[in-house]
Amino acid sequence: MHDRPAGAAAVARRGDADPAAQEAVRFRGVMIAFSLPGGASYPAVAATDLAVGTHEFVAIVGPTGCGKSTLLNAAAGLLAPSSGEVFVLGARLTGINRAAGYLFQQDAVMPWKTARDNVAIGLEVAGVARAQAAAKAQAWLERVGLGAFAERYPHQLSGGQRKRVGLAQVLIRAPKILLMDEPFGPLDAQTRQIMGNLLLELWAFERKAVLFVTHDLEEAIALADRVIIMSAGPAARVIGDHTIDLARPRDASEVRLSPRFHELHKLIWSQLRTEVLKAYNASGSDSAGAAYSAGGA
Ligand SMILES: Nc1ncnc2c1ncn2[C@@H]1O[C@H](COP(=O)(O)OP(=O)(O)OP(=O)(O)O)[C@@H](O)[C@H]1O
């Protein structure tokens, strides 16, 4: 684990004069409705106000189908709000969010490229010479613990290793903001915790703004500074905004054993549970409830 460098602290101090400059992402009255065939409209997300600070790690948790990916897509500039506005680093977002790196649930690695080429591609498309991009990609692979795997193709890597490639792929472009949509979703519980620790370790270097969607409340509490709870849809809204006052640096596994973690989990789960059951009852299947559990806390 690494402390925040002096440079980052200096940047944070310079921003003190202007509160908007301290916000990486702000949703201001963001409402999102989807047009359905036949002319109807589905109100996915009700007017939402939410800000993520420039060095803040914010997790969003909510029942399946409530609009978490929709909100993240709006922050990425992939989806324009039906009403309201998204601001990025103080400026209104009108197209793709160029300050952000986006990590999806599905692997975004290209099967025909080696791990190194998959990581280098982001720099190459930005005009960096091939040899230089490859050298930087190698350095990033080493940072995510895959230095010896640079020549491997994705099918020769485990699911967790592919996620590491995905992280390096996003971080090599030095985004100020990380948007992560259930990035460790398909991994087993132990690998998720290892990936959580890797993410915390990389994050500690610069403390980029992170907006992290997960269905796993324990993961959200273990990683984040704040946990946002969304209600079940339609017209989902933010119903909880919980500060996670667990000390950093944190170990994503060990922190789960602390009494404060248990207190926070109990408090937030009581709120989330109601929403999960609503989604469960609305769906008429066990799919909504199955994704959540009160866990070991
Ligand atoms: N393009 C679309 N057209 C119509 N409805 C959509 C569209 N995209 C999403 N929706 C609906 O909007 C709601 C929110 O979807 P979203 O994908 O944001 O949910 P989510 O919270 O990310 O769910 P999950 O946890 O299952 O990933 C859902 O009811 C979904 O069916």
Ligand SMILES: [Mg+2]
């Ligand atoms: Mg989603």
